[in-house]
Structure formats: structure tokens, C-alpha cells
Amino acid sequence: MRKEIHLEHSSLKYPLPEQFVQELSEELAFMNEYPSGGSYKTLSAKLAEYTDIAPDCILPANGSDEVIESITRAFGNRLILIPIPTFSQYEVSAERNGLNKKFVPCLEGHNYRLVYCEEDLKKASLIWICNPNNPTGSSIPREEIKRVLDIAPGIVAVDECNYEYLGESVVDLIEQYPNLAISRSFSKNFGLAGLRLGFAVSSSKNIVEIARYGQHFRVNKMAERAGIKVLKYLDYFQNIWQEIARTRDFFIAGLKGLNIMVLPSKTNFVLVDFTTEEKARKIWNFLRGEKVFTVAGWEQEFSGLDNQYLRFTISNQEEMSFVLELLKRFPENTS
Ligand SMILES: Cc1ncc(COP(=O)(O)O)c(C=O)c1O
Incomplete structure (x- = not known):
């Protein structure tokens, strides 16, 4: 069974360094x-x-x-x-x-x-x-x-x-x-x-x-x-930050290729404009049905965000490619 993809919280979607986890467990x-x-x-x-x-x-x-x-x-x-x-x-x-x-x-x-x-x-x-x-x-x-x-x-x-x-x-x-x-x-x-x-x-x-x-x-x-x-x-994390930036730019380019509007981003998430609340809700539901979770304007995580927007946290290349594939399959989003 395919695992869930959680893109709603902007926590880091990469594992902690093994040695660090080991050091921390000794602190217990x-x-x-x-x-x-x-x-x-x-x-x-x-x-x-x-x-x-x-x-x-x-x-x-x-x-x-x-x-x-x-x-x-x-x-x-x-x-x-x-x-x-x-x-x-x-x-x-x-x-x-x-x-x-x-x-x-x-x-x-x-x-x-x-x-x-x-x-x-x-x-x-x-x-x-x-x-x-x-x-x-x-x-x-x-x-x-x-x-x-x-x-x-x-x-x-x-x-x-x-x-x-x-x-x-x-x-x-x-x-x-x-x-x-x-x-x-x-x-x-x-x-x-x-x-x-x-x-x-x-x-x-x-x-x-x-x-x-x-x-x-x-x-x-x-x-x-x-x-x-x-x-x-720090070096381990710096590599991850760079990889996330590359994946983010890949995801943004993929969205633009599908004629989906997206705001430029300097961080590990992107805000996508689905133009109407109705469409955003359909896509949010469609993605949830496919076990992909994003955060929407109506969920009150943000002050003053309109309901036509969904925010996607950037995880790894494989998951973001999969999300793009799903969006491609959703026929209405390109109109
Ligand atoms: C802009 C901003 N500030 C603060 C926080 C809270 O971060 P922390 O987990 O350190 O409490 C968040 C978490 O989403 C955030 O996006």
C-alpha cells in the first residue's frame, strides 16, 4: 500500500543524521x-x-x-x-x-x-x-x-x-x-x-x-x-536545504508547465493559486483521496489567506514528481 504524503506542515521531510540520533538517544x-x-x-x-x-x-x-x-x-x-x-x-x-x-x-x-x-x-x-x-x-x-x-x-x-x-x-x-x-x-x-x-x-x-x-x-x-x-x-543540513531548493524549483516549473499559477518561493513550501475556492476544494479533496495532504486557506493556519490557495511543503524529488503526476491527471486544473 502506498504511504501517505504529508505536505501540510512545513517540517523537514528528511531523516535526522544517524549519528545525531545515536548521540541524542544516549542523552535519555x-x-x-x-x-x-x-x-x-x-x-x-x-x-x-x-x-x-x-x-x-x-x-x-x-x-x-x-x-x-x-x-x-x-x-x-x-x-x-x-x-x-x-x-x-x-x-x-x-x-x-x-x-x-x-x-x-x-x-x-x-x-x-x-x-x-x-x-x-x-x-x-x-x-x-x-x-x-x-x-x-x-x-x-x-x-x-x-x-x-x-x-x-x-x-x-x-x-x-x-x-x-x-x-x-x-x-x-x-x-x-x-x-x-x-x-x-x-x-x-x-x-x-x-x-x-x-x-x-x-x-x-x-x-x-x-x-x-x-x-x-x-x-x-x-x-x-x-x-x-x-x-x-551543519554540513548535512546545508546539503538538504540545497536539495530542497532544487526540488522546489523543479516543482514550480512543473506547475507552470501545467498552467497552474504559483507564487515565487524562497523557502521550503510553495503557495499555489487555483483561482477559485471551488477548484481549490476539488483539488484538495482529490489529493486527499490519493493520500496527499496539503494545507488550504480555509484551515486557519494562516491569517488572511484566501480560499483559492493551497500550500505545498517541499519534500523529496520522488514525492513532488508524484504530486505533479497527480495534478496532471486532474483534468479540470488546467482549464
Ligand atoms: C513563520 C513561522 N514562524 C514560526 C513558526 C513556529 O515554529 P516553531 O516550530 O519553532 O514553533 C512557524 C511554523 O510553522 C512558522 O511558519
């Missing part, structure tokens, strides 16, 4: 001990080395979802700006904490641009930027981020959870902009989605503020040990 014997807690000195030092920043500008967390939650609680007291369509957790965290938010539509045709106006930027206490943006896959030019940082008196939070696919970061601007906070993750790039590990990068002053909203032991011991060890395997 030490799970009777507490994690380091607080600033997680050794882990923060590793992350600081990886990010090229001082360790006191780093705060490890239970996934970048926790970073989003803590930043929201620390800085979202007046007004939160959310550039839609985008990742839903900025909205969810704002709602959970009863905070005032404003959606700013940023997708014009298939072009996603930060169109924050000066008036909103001056009023807001927290402004979200997702780079590359989920679900559109768009990268945000550095100059656009700097424009927002220059105008906004509030905190500008840049979610760089998919940084490793894009290869561009604004971490180097932390010193210049005291209003900049960045969120990073180990879920999609280093394959640790199940373990939960992310981190915040900001000025040491902001880091103290963000830390106030999390628990002392916010990262469990296994995730702490994994974060310290996984960076040894």
Missing part, C-alpha cells in the same frame, strides 16, 4: 536531571556562535511559537500590526492575550510587499514581519525592513523561522536598532519540530524583558542537548 539516561534553565548558558553560547552575536542577545525558547507569544505579551500592549496573509500565531497570540491588533493586507496579485503606512507604524507598539513570509514564500527586501525600523518607535519583530532557506538575516542590525527583535527556529531547517526549540535575538535589555514572559525551564533538557549538538551537523 540523563533525563532525571533538570535542564539548565534561565539563560541556558551553554546553549545560548552555541546559538550566539551560530548567529554571530553576543550570548546575552539570545534567549532559547520552547519553539519559535513561544518566542512569538513572549514578544506579544512583552510589547503588544498598545497596537499590534500583522501583515496578511501570514503565519497565524501572531494573531492567535494577540487574541489569547486580549490585545489590540490590526491586519494590513500586503498581497497585491501575487506580489507580497510590506505596505505599512507611517501613521500605523507610529501608533503600534509591536509590528510583525515574517521573512520569508509564510505562506507566500516571499522574501522581504532588507531596505523595506529598515524603513519600518526607522519609522516605528515600537518593537519590530522579524520572524526568521525559515532563515536557513532564504540565507538573509537582519541579525546584524540588532546593535543599530534597539527596537528590533528576531525569532528563529530549529523546526524546519534542523528537523527538530517535535522537540520544540527556537530562540529570540534582540538587545540584551529586550531579552530580559522577553524572558519575563516565559518559564525558568522553558526549554526541556532533551531539546537543550539537541540544540547544543545539532550544529555539528
Whole structure:
């Protein structure tokens, strides 16, 4: 029986290095001990080395979802700006904490641009930027981020959870902009989605503020040990990121060959425009019938995404070729 193909979550669809799994399994014997807690000195030092920043500008967390939650609680007291369509957790965290938010539509045709106006930027206490943006896959030019940082008196939070696919970061601007906070993750790039590990990068002053909203032991011991060890395997993961980028471009070209509209992507997923909700629902159902699972606009994983879109995470060449074959067989999609 053919196995299911899960393209709905954007976790890494490749196995972890065997040696790493072995190293981690040996850590199990030490799970009777507490994690380091607080600033997680050794882990923060590793992350600081990886990010090229001082360790006191780093705060490890239970996934970048926790970073989003803590930043929201620390800085979202007046007004939160959310550039839609985008990742839903900025909205969810704002709602959970009863905070005032404003959606700013940023997708014009298939072009996603930060169109924050000066008036909103001056009023807001927290402004979200997702780079590359989920679900559109768009990268945000550095100059656009700097424009927002220059105008906004509030905190500008840049979610760089998919940084490793894009290869561009604004971490180097932390010193210049005291209003900049960045969120990073180990879920999609280093394959640790199940373990939960992310981190915040900001000025040491902001880091103290963000830390106030999390628990002392916010990262469990296994995730702490994994974060310290996984960076040894950077070469292994870098090869995978390159392979994913090649497969993504192959998939995009295949879609275009079928006259299916797809947004350009700088990450490990692509957003496909099936032009109407009716058609998107038919294709979503057809693919599910073939055991291929994607995420749709109506599933509320994203804020402000129209229902004509489906997002496909990129897995390996074999699975993506199979998905293209299925789409080719679906007669209505090419009309
Ligand atoms: C843009 C973005 N930010 C944050 C997250 C959350 O990542 P984590 O698994 O580190 O909590 C996701 C997960 O899908 C995401 O797409």
C-alpha cells in the first residue's frame, strides 16, 4: 500500500543524521536531571556562535511559537500590526492575550510587499514581519525592513523561522536598532519540530524583558542537548536545504508547465493559486483521496489567506514528481 504524503506542515521531510540520533538517544539516561534553565548558558553560547552575536542577545525558547507569544505579551500592549496573509500565531497570540491588533493586507496579485503606512507604524507598539513570509514564500527586501525600523518607535519583530532557506538575516542590525527583535527556529531547517526549540535575538535589555514572559525551564533538557549538538551537523543540513531548493524549483516549473499559477518561493513550501475556492476544494479533496495532504486557506493556519490557495511543503524529488503526476491527471486544473 502506498504511504501517505504529508505536505501540510512545513517540517523537514528528511531523516535526522544517524549519528545525531545515536548521540541524542544516549542523552535519555540523563533525563532525571533538570535542564539548565534561565539563560541556558551553554546553549545560548552555541546559538550566539551560530548567529554571530553576543550570548546575552539570545534567549532559547520552547519553539519559535513561544518566542512569538513572549514578544506579544512583552510589547503588544498598545497596537499590534500583522501583515496578511501570514503565519497565524501572531494573531492567535494577540487574541489569547486580549490585545489590540490590526491586519494590513500586503498581497497585491501575487506580489507580497510590506505596505505599512507611517501613521500605523507610529501608533503600534509591536509590528510583525515574517521573512520569508509564510505562506507566500516571499522574501522581504532588507531596505523595506529598515524603513519600518526607522519609522516605528515600537518593537519590530522579524520572524526568521525559515532563515536557513532564504540565507538573509537582519541579525546584524540588532546593535543599530534597539527596537528590533528576531525569532528563529530549529523546526524546519534542523528537523527538530517535535522537540520544540527556537530562540529570540534582540538587545540584551529586550531579552530580559522577553524572558519575563516565559518559564525558568522553558526549554526541556532533551531539546537543550539537541540544540547544543545539532550544529555539528551543519554540513548535512546545508546539503538538504540545497536539495530542497532544487526540488522546489523543479516543482514550480512543473506547475507552470501545467498552467497552474504559483507564487515565487524562497523557502521550503510553495503557495499555489487555483483561482477559485471551488477548484481549490476539488483539488484538495482529490489529493486527499490519493493520500496527499496539503494545507488550504480555509484551515486557519494562516491569517488572511484566501480560499483559492493551497500550500505545498517541499519534500523529496520522488514525492513532488508524484504530486505533479497527480495534478496532471486532474483534468479540470488546467482549464
Ligand atoms: C513563520 C513561522 N514562524 C514560526 C513558526 C513556529 O515554529 P516553531 O516550530 O519553532 O514553533 C512557524 C511554523 O510553522 C512558522 O511558519
